[in-house]
Amino acid sequence: MISALLTKAAKPVIIVLLLIGAALFLGWLTIATVNGMVERAVSRTKTERDAHWTAAIETANTRAANAEAAQARYALDLETATSAKIDALRARNEELETQNAALPNGDDCGLGRDRVRLLPH
Secondary structure, three states, X not given: OHHHHHHHHHHHHHHHHHHHHHHHHHHHHHHHHHHHHHHHHHHHHHXXXXXXXXXXXXXXXXXXXXXXXXXXXXXXXXXXXXXXXXHHXXXXXXXXXXXXXXXXXOOOOOOOHHHHHHOOO
């Protein structure tokens, strides 16, 4: 008789405990699912940001390399132009020295009319 009464009284308690256990399990499962979704979203966002910054860095590196190449070309052009001017000035100097040496009276003091003509205007 006591066992029948105990069984009758324990039945609702057991059902309530089972429902609470099921609710706790479903709550844990929901939290685990939401955490998984958040982790996937964070991972995807991190991957997207990494890709964005990698592309930005590559673009900046390309611009820097192009600027460096342009500067090297400019320096080479400047060097070529300067060398051409120096060669022209040396040739002109040699020509003037040859003309000066060909003039008579090289030992005379002062400048003659022919030597003055050799000076730049």
